[in-house]
Structure formats: C-alpha cells, structure tokens
Amino acid sequence: MPLLERVSPLAGNVPALLDLASEAGGSWPLPGAGRTAVLWELLASVAAADVAAARIFEPHLDALAILQQAGETAGAATAPGSTWGVFAAEGPGMRLEASVTGTGVLLNGSKPWCSLARQLDNAVVTAHTDHGGRAAFAVSLRHGGVDSEEPAWVARGLREIPSGTVHFHQVPATPIGGPGWYHSRPGFAWGGMGVAACWLGGAVGVARDFRHGLQAGADAGRQPDQLSLAALGEADRIITATLQYLAGTASRLDDGTLAAGAGQSTWSEAQRVRGTVAAAVERVLHLVGTNRGPGPLAFDEPYAKRMADLALYVRQHHGRRDDAQLGSLVLAGDCQW
Known part of the structure; x- marks a missing residue:
C-alpha cells in the first residue's frame, strides 16, 4: 500500500506513524532542491488524512533537511529507523x-x-x-x-x-552549521513554509468532511440550502487560491527567483505564506464549524479530532505579532509592490 494511504488507518498510533515518517525521510524530497512543491503537497496530504500525523512527519523531515543543509550526517541521521x-x-x-x-x-x-x-x-x-x-x-x-x-x-x-x-x-x-547559522540560513524560512503546507492540508481535510457531509445528506434526500452551498463555495475559493499561492512560492524557491530581486527576502515571503495560510485555515474552520453545527463535533470522532488538532496546530502562527514583524520588513522596503 502506498505510504500516504497508510496514514489514515494509523491515526493515533504514534510508533507506527514514526515508522512511516522515517520511511518517508528516505525518499521524499528536501526543500529547495528542485521538488519543493512535491514535498509540500506530500506534507499537506498527510495533514489532510490526519493532522497529528503531519506533526510527526514535518519535524522529522525538517531535521533531515537541516542536517543536509549544513552538510552534516550527525551519525544517527542515516541509521535505519532513526527518528x-x-x-x-x-x-x-x-x-x-x-x-x-x-x-x-x-x-x-x-x-x-x-x-x-x-x-x-x-x-x-x-x-x-x-x-x-x-x-x-x-x-x-x-x-x-x-x-x-x-x-x-x-x-x-x-x-x-x-x-x-x-x-x-x-x-x-x-x-x-556554526554560531547563528540555524536562524540565518534560507532553510529556516523554507521549514516555516512547510509547516504552513501542513496547516493548509488540515483545512483541506476539514473541507472534505463538509463536502462529504453535504453529499451524504443530498443522497438521503436532504438537499443543502443556499447558505451551506455558499459556505462550500467560499471554502473552495479560499483553498484553491491558497494552494496556488503555495505552488507558485515553491516554484520560485526552487528556481532561485524568490530572493533574486532587490528588496525581497525569503523570510518576508515565509511570513506572507504563513499569515495567508493561517487566515485561510481560520476561515475554513469557521465556515465549516458554523455550518455543520454541534452534531458532528459531538459524535463524529474523525471530524471532531481534525477540528481540534488543526485549531491548536495553526496557533503556531503568532497572528498579529507575525503581521507586525512582516510590516516592519515591508516598511524597510522588503516588498514587491
């Protein structure tokens, strides 16, 4: 069975998911090496299946990327099954x-x-x-x-x-990597954007729950009303636009054009990506939560878990404080407009 298809059945089984993450570390691409979009799509797909699984995969893969960026193996990095x-x-x-x-x-x-x-x-x-x-x-x-x-x-x-x-x-x-290297390397920003890909994948999972619920109701003769359809349409707009933004950013990261222009940095783009994705996730959580109501949160375990996991995970974004940091960069000329 393909690795991604094994994630959902293993939800909650941390040792098994750690084994999967270790397996992924042997074959999934590293950020900034030409296939960043593939990496982010894989991380998002894990989160869409189980948000907590992405919290296992992402740091493991990030650690391997850090070691590679520094030119280090650190001994155990290549040991089979090492997490x-x-x-x-x-x-x-x-x-x-x-x-x-x-x-x-x-x-x-x-x-x-x-x-x-x-x-x-x-x-x-x-x-x-x-x-x-x-x-x-x-x-x-x-x-x-x-x-x-x-x-x-x-x-x-x-x-x-x-x-x-x-x-x-x-x-x-x-x-x-030496003193100061960890935070100053481009990979620090790349890793932050990889986390955002996980957040967005979680929102895709939530939106799929909503769509499947509406479809199940329609199949049972309960057609969705205009408000539900409008919420589904807005969720689609938000997710589609944000996915396209991430894909475009990954392409620019790989071809070297992201930080090639004057007055533009990888870190400012990471802040834009993370803030945009966080806002998208918050909106999707609101749209789906208010339209589905309390029933699924009380009795649909996978959906309730996904909503709770994602709401906590996306709080790694610091909201207006991160926007303030980005605003300082923009005021200093680090912008594209």
Missing part, C-alpha cells in the same frame, strides 16, 4: 546552554515545547553558546543525561503529540 525532532523554542525561566569542553560540546539546561521527546531517537536543538547567541546541535535523546518530562497536556487537540520540557545534564552534542 528526529526539532526543538528550537524558548521559554521564560528556561535556558539550554552549550559549553565547549576538552572532549566536545556538552548541553546543560532545559528546553520547552519538545514534542514526543520520549519517543524520538534524536533531535536538532538550539542552545545558547559561550560566545553569546544561539547555535544548533544534533543530540541523542537516548543519552542518560536526557530527562523528558511527562507534560500535563490538557489540550483536546493533538492529544497524542504532547509537548513537554526536556532537561539536559552533561549531554554530548554535535554542532550543526
């Missing part, structure tokens, strides 16, 4: 520090928002260095100095993907 996460968040009162010793780099401190840390083999993590700033490192999560908390995850969305704090004590790490 990866990317832990780059910061949190108040928490700090992960990387210290250079006579035997290499050691990590000490805590890192928040580490999804599935107890079930992954390795991670790309960011840590504060002795010279100031942050750098990226590859680390084994199986080391005895790694302590992954069991988070008090009360969210109804992404229940199988808890994100907790990981504590590191004298954990050896392999530097990736």
Whole structure:
C-alpha cells in the first residue's frame, strides 16, 4: 500500500506513524532542491488524512533537511529507523546552554515545547553558546543525561503529540552549521513554509468532511440550502487560491527567483505564506464549524479530532505579532509592490 494511504488507518498510533515518517525521510524530497512543491503537497496530504500525523512527519523531515543543509550526517541521521525532532523554542525561566569542553560540546539546561521527546531517537536543538547567541546541535535523546518530562497536556487537540520540557545534564552534542547559522540560513524560512503546507492540508481535510457531509445528506434526500452551498463555495475559493499561492512560492524557491530581486527576502515571503495560510485555515474552520453545527463535533470522532488538532496546530502562527514583524520588513522596503 502506498505510504500516504497508510496514514489514515494509523491515526493515533504514534510508533507506527514514526515508522512511516522515517520511511518517508528516505525518499521524499528536501526543500529547495528542485521538488519543493512535491514535498509540500506530500506534507499537506498527510495533514489532510490526519493532522497529528503531519506533526510527526514535518519535524522529522525538517531535521533531515537541516542536517543536509549544513552538510552534516550527525551519525544517527542515516541509521535505519532513526527518528528526529526539532526543538528550537524558548521559554521564560528556561535556558539550554552549550559549553565547549576538552572532549566536545556538552548541553546543560532545559528546553520547552519538545514534542514526543520520549519517543524520538534524536533531535536538532538550539542552545545558547559561550560566545553569546544561539547555535544548533544534533543530540541523542537516548543519552542518560536526557530527562523528558511527562507534560500535563490538557489540550483536546493533538492529544497524542504532547509537548513537554526536556532537561539536559552533561549531554554530548554535535554542532550543526556554526554560531547563528540555524536562524540565518534560507532553510529556516523554507521549514516555516512547510509547516504552513501542513496547516493548509488540515483545512483541506476539514473541507472534505463538509463536502462529504453535504453529499451524504443530498443522497438521503436532504438537499443543502443556499447558505451551506455558499459556505462550500467560499471554502473552495479560499483553498484553491491558497494552494496556488503555495505552488507558485515553491516554484520560485526552487528556481532561485524568490530572493533574486532587490528588496525581497525569503523570510518576508515565509511570513506572507504563513499569515495567508493561517487566515485561510481560520476561515475554513469557521465556515465549516458554523455550518455543520454541534452534531458532528459531538459524535463524529474523525471530524471532531481534525477540528481540534488543526485549531491548536495553526496557533503556531503568532497572528498579529507575525503581521507586525512582516510590516516592519515591508516598511524597510522588503516588498514587491
């Protein structure tokens, strides 16, 4: 059975989905290597089947892309069945520090928002260095100095993907890309757009639920009213336009024209993509949720799960704060109009 067809039956089965993600990592394209649109379509297709599965696939593939961009294998990256996460968040009162010793780099401190840390083999993590700033490192999560908390995850969305704090004590790490490289590389923006592809795929799944529900009602003699049809039409417009925008961005990323012009950066485009997709997702969630009503949310488990998972996942976009960052870039001349 093709890999994508195996996602939906495995919804909720994290170990099996991790195996699928590892399998995908051996054959799916990397961003910026000529087939970015294919990669984003595959990620969106996973999310359309199961949003939580995309939260497993995307960071694993992103970690492999980061290692490739840095020219690193980090040893375990190529090990069969090896699974990866990317832990780059910061949190108040928490700090992960990387210290250079006579035997290499050691990590000490805590890192928040580490999804599935107890079930992954390795991670790309960011840590504060002795010279100031942050750098990226590859680390084994199986080391005895790694302590992954069991988070008090009360969210109804992404229940199988808890994100907790990981504590590191004298954990050896392999530097990736050098100081400042992680956030300054073009791939940082590419990865952010890959996440947006997952959000959009989740919205496609929600819209399909809506369309299938209307079709089932029509087959049973309950024809949809004008308001339902209008909502379906608007959802179609939004999804189609956003898919075309993502495809065009992927093409420009691969052919080198995205950041080729003066006053234009990959990061500003990533902010446009993420903001546009987030707004599209929020609108589709609203359209479908208000038109389908409470019944499916109460009794249709796959639909209720998809709605809750996507509503939480898309909150990785910071809304107006991200728009403010984009506005600052536009004011500085980083725009196309």
